[in-house]
Amino acid sequence: MDFDGFFAEQLQTVRDEGRYRVFTEIERKRGAFPHATRYVNDGTQNVTVWCSNDYLGMGQHPVVLEAMHKTLDQCGAGAGGTRNISGTNHQHVLLEQELADLHGKEAALLFTSGYVSNWAGLGTLASKIPGCVVFSDALNHASMIEGIRHSRAEYKIWKHNDPEDLDRHLSAFPAGVPKLVAFESVYSMDGDIAPIAEILDVCEKHGAMTYIDEVHAVGLYGERGGGIAEREGLMDRITVIEGTLGKAFGVMGGYIAASADLVDFVRTFASGFIFSTALPPAVAAGACASIKHLKVSSKEREQQRDRVATVRRKLDMLGIPHLPNPSHIIPVMVGDAHKCKMISDWLMDNHGIYVQPINYPTVPVGTERLRLTPSPVHNDGDIDRLINALSDIWSQCELARGSVAA
Ligand code: PMP
Numbered sequence: 001m002d003f004d005g006f007f008a009e010q011l012q013t014v015r016d017e018g019r020y021r022v023f024t025e026i027e028r029k030r031g032a033f034p035h036a037t038r039y040v041n042d043g044t045q046n047v048t049v050w051c052s053n054d055y056l057g058m059g060q061h062p063v064v065l066e067a068m069h070k071t072l073d074q075c076g077a078g079a080g081g082t083r084n085i086s087g088t089n090h091q092h093v094l095l096e097q098e099l100a101d102l103h104g105k106e107a108a109l110l111f112t113s114g115y116v117s118n119w120a121g122l123g124t125l126a127s128k129i130p131g132c133v134v135f136s137d138a139l140n141h142a143s144m145i146e147g148i149r150h151s152r153a154e155y156k157i158w159k160h161n162d163p164e165d166l167d168r169h170l171s172a173f174p175a176g177v178p179k180l181v182a183f184e185s186v187y188s189m190d191g192d193i194a195p196i197a198e199i200l201d202v203c204e205k206h207g208a209m210t211y212i213d214e215v216h217a218v219g220l221y222g223e224r225g226g227g228i229a230e231r232e233g234l235m236d237r238i239t240v241i242e243g244t245l246g247k248a249f250g251v252m253g254g255y256i257a258a259s260a261d262l263v264d265f266v267r268t269f270a271s272g273f274i275f276s277t278a279l280p281p282a283v284a285a286g287a288c289a290s291i292k293h294l295k296v297s298s299k300e301r302e303q304q305r306d307r308v309a310t311v312r313r314k315l316d317m318l319g320i321p322h323l324p325n326p327s328h329i330i331p332v333m334v335g336d337a338h339k340c341k342m343i344s345d346w347l348m349d350n351h352g353i354y355v356q357p358i359n360y361p362t363v364p365v366g367t368e369r370l371r372l373t374p375s376p377v378h379n380d381g382d383i384d385r386l387i388n389a390l391s392d393i394w395s396q397c398e399l400a401r402g403s404v405a406a
Pocket residue numbers: 113114115116118141143184188213215216244245246253254
């Protein structure tokens with residue numbers, strides 16, 4: 001087989017469909033986020049980043065940087081091993097305690113990313129509980145889907161955010177069958193929020209375990225940043241809460257929080273935990289500082305909400321279509337992969353505004369979009385530049401204006 005020929009052909013198909021991904025290399029300047037520098041052929045360009053998942057700018061926060069510097073100096077670069085073989089540092093233990101406390105659970109377990117925590121956490125529960133059937137929301141993230149598939153457990157997909165459909169699926173199995181229901185709180189591409197209480201009512205009726213991905217909510221919602229489940233007083237009704245340290249907390253890593261026995265079970269059986277090097281202690285210390293800060297400071301959350309409301313209001317005034325959701329994620333709808341990329345390139349080249357186009361398979365064909373994530377660090381000038389530029393390109397391309405149905 002001509003392997004290279006095969007690869008090139010496959011890639012050409014992706015290019016022809018307008019969804020070939022090119023890296024945009026930018027340098028986040030210390031303290032200046034969301035302002036960054038892009039390296040271009042003939043020099044550098046100052047850009048404002050509008051698509052970062054460092055939702056609160058914590059990746060540049062002095063308390064986080066200080067904790068990381070201090071631990072780096074004390075402990076060195078890497079953890080030196082897996083958690084079981086020489087890689088457990090005091091910083092990991094402190095961070096796990098902090099996370100368990102954040103979610104009101106007995107214990108928590110760290111993984112190297114949110115992706116791995118879903119893949120390994122969900123996958124281990126589904127594969128090691130005999131006869132377990134998994135019920136997965138139709139829009140669950142790839143990491144959950146991969147974990148479920150990898151487990152080889154039987155699974156059913158229920159309609160997105162539809163507790164009645166979930167009820168129908170659960171009712172099709174006898175009471176004695178172990179059931180695990182997996183869903184998210186804030187969905188990353190539409191920014192909609194799950195009806196968690198109703199989902200839990202259904203799960204409790206059927207005696208099902210629940211696994212919620214709060215990756216796009218931790219740090220951002222709830223009085224102490226514990227996520228939507230904290231905001232709605234539901235944490236103690238959920239079996240497993242999963243989150244990331246790489247978005248609102250600004251660092252990297254993932255985790256699950258649950259009962260001590262469940263966490264110990266995953267710790268003991270999850271190959272994605274056992275056979276992988278532990279997070280660097282400095283990373284754990286930075287994440288811990290970030291969580292501690294956001295537990296007591298709501299300033300960043302309030303500023304973010306204010307920035308999000310301002311961007312939405314200005315988009316509305318100009319009739320630039322965006323999904324009306326109740327979260328911090330603003331999907332500006334374009335509906336065509338080529339146009340989406342063209343707008344994104346034009347914003348960058350002409351205005352130093354960086355918004356990555358979101359195409360299939362991340363979102364369905366025909367719903368291509370620009371996903372805006374206003375942060376506390378965007379100022380009024382940044383917002384006006386963004387809105388004016390979007391209005392210009394909307395006129396130039398004669399794109400439809402008006403509101404989008406929820
Ligand atoms: N879950 C969801 C819903 C996500 O959107 C993501 C990342 N985009 C992850 C999990 C993975 O998290 P991480 O980036 O920490 O690997």
